[in-house]
Amino acid sequence: MKYENMPTAQFIKESNNGNINYNDFYRKFFEKLKEADKKYNLLITQNTKKPTITKGKITALPLSVKDCICTRNIKTTAGSKILENYIPPFDATAIKKLKEQGGVIVGKTAQDEFGHGTFSTNCAYKIPKNPLDPKRSCGGSSGGAGGLVAALNMPHIAIAESTGGSISAPAAFTGTVGITPTYGRVSRYGLIDYANSLDKIGAMGKTVEDAALALNIMSGHDPMDETSINEKVPDFLTATKKDIKGMKLGVPKEYFSEKIDDKIKNIIWDKIKHLETLGATYEKCSLPTTKYTIPSYYIIAMCETSTNLAKFCGMRYGAAEDLKGRDFNEYFSDIRGKYLGEEAKRRIILGTYARMAGYRDQYYLKAMKVRTLIINDYKKAFKKYDCLVSPTMPFIAPKFKDIEKLTPVENYFADILTAGPNLAGIPMISVPAGTHQSMPVGMHILAGHMQEEKILQIAGATH
Amino acid sequence: MKQNIVDKVASVAKISLTAAEKNKFEKDIKNILDSFNELDSATVTRIKPTFQPVEAKTALREDKEESCLTQKEALANTALNEKGFFKGPKAI
Numbered sequence: 001m002k003y004e005n006m007p008t009a010q011f012i013k014e015s016n017n018g019n020i021n022y023n024d025f026y027r028k029f030f031e032k033l034k035e036a037d038k039k040y041n042l043l044i045t046q047n048t049k050k051p052t053i054t055k056g057k058i059t060a061l062p063l064s065v066k067d068c069i070c071t072r073n074i075k076t077t078a079g080s081k082i083l084e085n086y087i088p089p090f091d092a093t094a095i096k097k098l099k100e101q102g103g104v105i106v107g108k109t110a111q112d113e114f115g116h117g118t119f120s121t122n123c124a125y126k127i128p129k130n131p132l133d134p135k136r137s138c139g140g141s142s143g144g145a146g147g148l149v150a151a152l153n154m155p156h157i158a159i160a161e162s163t164g165g166s167i168s169a170p171a172a173f174t175g176t177v178g179i180t181p182t183y184g185r186v187s188r189y190g191l192i193d194y195a196n197s198l199d200k201i202g203a204m205g206k207t208v209e210d211a212a213l214a215l216n217i218m219s220g221h222d223p224m225d226e227t228s229i230n231e232k233v234p235d236f237l238t239a240t241k242k243d244i245k246g247m248k249l250g251v252p253k254e255y256f257s258e259k260i261d262d263k264i265k266n267i268i269w270d271k272i273k274h275l276e277t278l279g280a281t282y283e284k285c286s287l288p289t290t291k292y293t294i295p296s297y298y299i300i301a302m303c304e305t306s307t308n309l310a311k312f313c314g315m316r317y318g319a320a321e322d323l324k325g326r327d328f329n330e331y332f333s334d335i336r337g338k339y340l341g342e343e344a345k346r347r348i349i350l351g352t353y354a355r356m357a358g359y360r361d362q363y364y365l366k367a368m369k370v371r372t373l374i375i376n377d378y379k380k381a382f383k384k385y386d387c388l389v390s391p392t393m394p395f396i397a398p399k400f401k402d403i404e405k406l407t408p409v410e411n412y413f414a415d416i417l418t419a420g421p422n423l424a425g426i427p428m429i430s431v432p433a434g435t436h437q438s439m440p441v442g443m444h445i446l447a448g449h450m451q452e453e454k455i456l457q458i459a460g461a462t463h
Numbered sequence: 464m465k466q467n468i469v470d471k472v473a474s475v476a477k478i479s480l481t482a483a484e485k486n487k488f489e490k491d492i493k494n495i496l497d498s499f500n501e502l503d504s505a506t507v508t509r510i511k512p513t514f515q516p517v518e519a520k521t522a523l524r525e526d527k528e529e530s531c532l533t534q535k536e537a538l539a540n541t542a543l544n545e546k547g548f549f550k551g552p553k554a555i
Contacts, residue, residue, distance in 0.1 A: 085540070086540055087539070087540060089532055089536040089537075089539065089540075090532070182517060183515075183516045183517050184517045184519055197514060197515055197516065198516075223524045223525070224524075226519065227515060227517075227519050228519065229517060229519055230519075230520060289505075291501060292501060292502055292505050294498075294501075295498060295499040295500075295501050295502045296502065298495070298499070299499060299502075306476060310477075313477065314543075315541070315543060315549060315551050315552075316540065316541055316549050317540035317541055318540070320541055320542060320543050323543070323550070323551075323552050323553075325553070326552050326553075327552055327553050327554070328551065328552040328553065328554050329477065330552070331551075331552035332477045332552070333473075333474075333477045333478055333479040334479050336476075336477055336478045336479070337478050337479030337480060337481075338479070340478065342484070345478055345480070345484065345488070346488060346491060346492070348476050348478060349469065349472050349473060349476055349478070349488060349492065350492055350495060350496075352472050352475050352476040353468070353472045353492070353496075356472070356475070363499065363502075365512055366502050366505070366507065367502065368512030368513055368514060369505075369507035369510045369511070369512045369513075370502055370505045370507060371512070371513040371516075372507075372510050372511060372512065372513045373505065373507065373510060375513060375516065407491070407494065408491050408494070408495055409494050409495055409498045412495075412498075423516070424516055425515075425516025425517050426516075449516075449517055
């Protein structure tokens with residue numbers, strides 16, 4: 001049987017019908033996985049052990065998992081040297097559910113340390129290269145996930161995570177599909193926090209159906225996560241096939257500003273016009289708080305990460321050294337100074353500063369209040385429109401030599417189109433919309449809380 | 464942010480920084496904080512802060528005994544253990 005370019009749904013069907021020779025399939029799959037990793041640095045850990053096959057909704061389907069999601073007995077570092085040898089004794093709930101349905105974990109994908117980045121260049125290990133042009137970034141922070149989906153022509157879904165755009169950015173830059181669900185739709189139990197009120201586990205695949213399939217399995221209430229939402233999970237796969245006739249789209253003018261590449265804007269407009277021919281209507285609209293999204297997002301994310309990462313101090317798990325009579329202040333500071341990367345330190349320092357007496361109201365509390373204004377903007381828009389559409393990223397995947405020249409502030413600007421929806425915790429999907437300079441351009445589709453079906457409906461129609 | 468503030472914050476955050484890192488962060492952090500000042504123009508009178516983007520109903524777990532990690536599993540990720548306990552730096 002030929003597995004190259006086999007659609008995921010067909011693989012699962014053949015698998016459930018007993019038509020797959022798993023020895024043969026996994027031998028070929030691991031060969032291709034190793035080859036892709038060697039060429040593009042996409043994995044932190046390969047898990048090429050002979051898999052145990054479990055029957056379910058995704059029988060024997062290869063899954064890669066972003067390295068910040070705990071996988072039982074498979075090294076999980078969150079891309080950091082401070083967790084270099086950490087082997088979780090448990091699975092994250094999302095992983096447990098996928099394994100119960102037959103998913104096979106084939107490796108842990110490369111990422112910016114703790115998710116701190118938009119280009120996967122803040123890596124303690126290898127920096128993933130874009131398979132479409134290795135001189136360019138895969139995007140971040142789920143860069144390894146996006147790169148692997150783009151590089152492999154075998155059935156495979158990547159499980160990824162987004163805090164401020166870490167699924168959408170790599171999806172746009174690698175020409176793949178990336179879905180980030182509503183905050184709380186998928187349990188965060190077993191996810192190594194970057195920023196707890198922003199982190200969401202999602203999925204990346206070659207098609208909208210692949211992303212919907214993984215989300216179907218991972219979603220649902222989990223008593224182990226108090227922020228998990230207890231609501232019925234619809235069938236997301238069905239939504240991808242629904243007619244979009246009569247759906248109303250909003251096109252926020254701030255997401256088409258002069259800061260966004262003109263060619264990218266034109267590609268997205270073409271796509272919107274295409275959706276119109278399929279029966280959707282569109283209207284220009286405004287999200288006036290867009291100018292506040294970058295500072296608000298970064299202040300909140302840095303404040304949360306400064307507390308969330310306090311547990312990494314050289315005790316119980318992760319990097320450790322001989323205590324050598326050091327007191328706890330010296331020991332913790334030495335370990336954190338030595339094993340945390342530059343961007344992690346920068347964000348922890350800034351987050352600690354913004355929470356300190358005298359600055360808390362000016363930065364942290366203000367950002368939290370502005371977040372309310374941003375959410376209100378979206379709520380108002382979704383009273384009128386089913387979805388909002390825009391480019392996913394302001395530019396195509398940048399070259400590494402250009403990323404090196406960026407200051408931190410210029411770096412953070414890259415999240416201008418993704419920080420808002422992530423702050424609001426609304427679902428979003430990035431789908432390929434065309435190419436510019438032979439590199440992919442992504443269209444971002446957003447909807448209100450728990451409205452994943454709507455974004456999947458529009459995304460399904462774009463293919 | 465002046466270097467003595469970087470020192471103070473690094474001490475609170477428990478991160479040892481090299482002299483080169485201190486110099487770099489001092490400059491970076493000033494620029495980043497300046498860019499955050501965009502928020503000054505936002506009017507937030509009578510606006511409540513959002514700590515969680517989606518309101519989750521209080522969902523407490525059922526009060527029943529569940530299995531947890533064994534002592535061996537809990538200690539498996541560190542060499543700093545002794546007689547079945549985690550070993551840490553001196554506190555006093």
